Amino acid sequence: MTDSNQTSAQLAQDPSTGLTTVGGGALVAPPPTRRRSRKGIGWPARLEIALMTGPTLIVYLFFVILPVAVAAYYGFFSWQGYGPPKDFVGLRNYLLIFQDGAFLDALWHNAAIVVLSLVIQGPVAVLLALLLNRKMRGQTLIRVLVFIPYVISEVVVGTGWSLMLQGDGAVNSLLEHIGLGWLRTDWLANPGLAIWTLMGILTWKYIGFAVILFLAGLQGIPDELTEAAAIDGASYWQIQRRITLPLLGPTIRIWAFLSMIGALQLFDLVYIIWGQYVASTAGTSTMATYMVANGRNAGEYGYGNAVAVVLFLISLAAALVYQRFVLRRDTEGAITGGMG
Amino acid sequence: MAATTVATRRATRTNRRLAWGSPSVYFVAVLLIGAMLAPVVYIILGGFRTNAQITTDPAGWPNPWRVGNYLGVLRGGVFWQEVLNSTVIAVCTTAGVVTLGLMTSYILARYRFRGRGAMYALFAAGLMFPLTVAITPLYILVRTVGLMNTLPGVILPQIGFGISTTIIILVPFLRAIPDEIQEAASIDGCSRLGFFWRMVLPLSMPGVITVAILTFIASWNSYLLPLFILNRESTFTLPLGVQAFASQYSVDTAKVLAFTSLSMIPALVFFSLFQRRIVGGLTGAVKG
């Protein structure tokens, strides 16, 4: 029966990406069950497994794994997209990528977006969540309204904002109306400013998501803890620092992971607002826009695939590093270790 | 003694809290919501103005209100065709993701077999494959299979890419169902699959709903995959339509704003119908 005990223990402690599970650690000795043969499970079970996971595996392998593998293959060719690839060039594409200033710029922009997203949205969302985490009338309404930008597609957000941020658009005009006319500037074209404009739009769109996640996490913290600390004379901020924030840790770490991956893959917003040509001049190009501009739009599909593979490897490396060093406490090697 | 005092104090405080929060909290909340909604309101109001109004006073109020732009978009066939396409794609994607994801998560959560760890890691690794990475070979793949310009050409890859997140969310849910229930059911003569159908499904509803909603929203808003796969206007989804409309009618800012705000509405309606589930679902997913 040690098998079953171990299974229960594993189940309790082993979610993926740090999501904590309820009912964890229930090491209750189960009632006697059918003994499972040590040789493995029976054929009926195997059939069930095959039938239940088969279609999923087919779709997943065909539409997700295969393209990435094929991308790596195409990346070794110089290929214009029609007919089979014929012009093998080995690692040339990959070398060119890292020698291309435009790619390095895009990589730098991505890194900046990752860091800035975390630094800007994290603290603000935590503060907002702390503020809104009270039972008060209208709480649900506030939550709903805060979440709305997240629900709107990036294309709509991009179209709307690019209209508002034009030289003679609503933003500049509003600034004039309220007497801040000296702030009028070219929000989109100024290379020093454009990245901050992008960060502003990204924050606007995604902070609702962060706030909701943190609110959910805060609800998991028992009131008794903060009450007890308050009785013991701790100030509000001390309570937050010593009790609330650490307990909110797992949630924050998950959010940071999702935010990081999203920032590395950013495409829609930048492409809609800045287009394929100006993004790099304005300082807002990302690896994904670089890939589309130099791959599909340039008719060089071999090179574009190589960029895709590089983007994948960078995301994978970032995720693995993050999993290993940051999420380690929350999970027991969800991705790096599988299920043990 | 202290306990009772605490209890009563808590009771009264709770009652008062449910009434109204402190004004400063509401002030911040109002500011926040104002900032969140101002652009949305701008887009919606913009559709009620004419171009001349927008040129002369970009940040002003509609004066007079014109319904022409909205009516024009609503009467034209393009908008509704795109709504239909988006709906079909989103519904099929969600159905596929939920079905396949649930089946697979159940197996991963409750069966033991060699290779289970590897299979789980395989699906988890899919999080690392953003669509942007796979899009070019995926486009070529879809083209080879002959699905260009078809809705299944978008649905199937979306199902594939939605599987990873689904499994990541659902496996903990399904695992959290105690073994005892399963043992009890099996003692009562219920097979593993019967257990799935009768007990697991209802118990895992919150997780399933979360997954369904997130998948639906993601599919509704997706741009990159339809951009590559759907080239014929009749197959466009709403995000593609917004961008095409914005380019085509770039002269007419008011019309573009009308189209854009109308395309926001389905997502907003869907969200407001299910917001309790979404927020609750996210809460559940995080808390477990």
Next chain:
Amino acid sequence: MRARKLLAASLVLAAGVLGVAACGQGGSGAGNSGGKVTMTFWNNATQGDGKTFWEKTVADFQAAHPNVTIKIQEIQNEDLDGKLQTALNSGDAPDIFLQRGGGKMAAMVKAGQLMDITGSVTDATKQVVTAGSFKAETLGGKVYAMPMGVVPGGFFYSKDLFAKAGITQTPTTLADLQDDIAKLKAAGIQPIALGAKDAWPAAFYYDFFALRECTSNTITETANTLKFDDPCWLKAGQDVQSFAATKPFNDGFLTTSSQQGAGSSAGLVANHKAAMELMGAWDPGVIGSLTPDQKPLPDLDWFPFPNTQGGAGEPGAMLGGVGGFSCSVKAPKAECTAFLNYLTTTSVQEAYYKAFQSPPINSEAQGAVTEPYLKSVLAAYGKAPYVSQWLDTNYGLNVGNALNTAVVNLLAGKGDAQGIVDAVKNAAKKA
């Protein structure tokens, strides 16, 4: 039992989805059942008189050929190349589409995506379209597109604004042009509208300077070799840099589009917010659709790109040449070529000229042109010792895009002349 039913149901669902996928292959291209022919037609006239022109032309053609139906799809100019390439590569190409020529056409020919129409050009067409016009649409001795209009480049300007700044004569040398720019600035007028967001308008400046600095041989040869080692390429970049140093462009040119909306460069000229722009001869039509009353700009006029000192290029050489339409290799040959020939007939060409205010290719229709600036365009085109396609068209998507972007970088102060040469060399390496 129920569990097995669920299993079966799931299998059916999965199989059904895959089955639908396998069956759901959208057929495209020409249907040819029972003599009825359907064709798709892609062009970039998304609004205004141009759109109406195409609708009428297609309707007339359909009336004369009752078994033919043509579906028009208008695509915004900036999206056209990308969508067309995707469609051609996926085997789902439109039957008739806008053809830019140059390296872009060469890539399509190499991929076997274009119909060879050499034998299908009727004598009637040959009578009204000169052999020279076909040169731009010919590769390896075969004709792959029917020329439609003449769209050479030059400065379209507002006579009123020039008069307001005290400019009495249009500039003929670069020094003159820079004087005029200074005068316009002094009068508080933005001298030049530039739609740099689309990148190719910025590259026009580089292209023209290259035309002045490089021999015509170099320009033609480079299309084949894609090598930019000749020092004239660097000199052209330096010319652009010194030209841009006087800040002649409108505010926010980096995010100004060329044709989309009142804030585009064409819109700026149309609303007298800028004095001139360097554009191809399609511009009058675009400007006309963006004026407040949506009628042609009454004070519009044209002068060619000024000549420079000391360059190796022939003075008076022009960029632009010819725009046309191609048939895809899968299109129904008889009907498609019939349509293309129809496009060059005098009545259609005259209607085209009126709708787009752009010079037609048909020599009889050219006689019907009344606008003085279009006459100047045609005259300069006739006199030009050498005409090249826009360089980004000439050198293909890959190098062309890189060239355009590099020029934008230079104008924004982020790159220099050497950067342009490096960028195109870089792009050539990626091919």
